[in-house]
């Protein structure tokens with residue numbers, strides 16, 4: 001397998017970023033752009049919904065409902081708080097507003113060097129991911145972000161431009177035709193994620209040509225389910241192994 005026949009589909013939050021990092025939502029949830037009460041409210045939701053997201057025993061249908069609720073509640077807080085584009089850009093352009101997983105930088109640089117397309121499919125917030133990558137000099141021309149895009153009206157956040165993407169509906173995403181065109185000629189996929197539902201990012205019909213890598217991120221109870229779902233399971237290791245896997249596919 002040659003690298004030029006390969007592309008990567010990856011989750012962003014707690015996959016490209018570290019397991020203890022702020023998520024792209026968290027950048028706003030924890031920022032002083034929100035009042036203390038609103039921050040507390042966001043934290044309360046996080047403490048309630050995050051364990052549900054990570055619970056492999058809850059049915060997908062049920063989980064999907066909860067994830068949608070979580071997203072809407074946070075988004076409403078942002079809208080009520082009248083966050084502006086300027087403010088959002090400012091907080092997400094700080095180099096340390098999130099924390100990269102060890103080796104992520106090297107991994108993204110490697111993909112850029114060999115021009116391997118990297119498609120980030122995220123239930124996070126596109127504007128924030130983009131600003132963060134940019135400020136860390138990692139927004140390369142081989143990186144494509146498919147995520148929730150903030151809609152602004154007169155400079156204020158009003159919602160999302162797209163049908164909301166949450167962690168359970170990544171299978172319903174229609175890739176932009178520009179990306180479809182790029183991956184059409186590629187034969188093999190390497191998928192990276194930290195939720196079992198991240199495997200739904202695999203485009204239909206491509207399941208057999210996908211090598212699936214999952215990060216357990218310390219959720220040891222999920223080990224069995226992750227072993228069943230992914231081809232390789234790492235706990236919260238660095239990206240070094242992933243780079244090695246790519247290198248081994250290099251002719």
Ligand SMILES: [Mg+2]
Pocket residue numbers: 011012013014015193194195
């Ligand atoms: Mg994730």
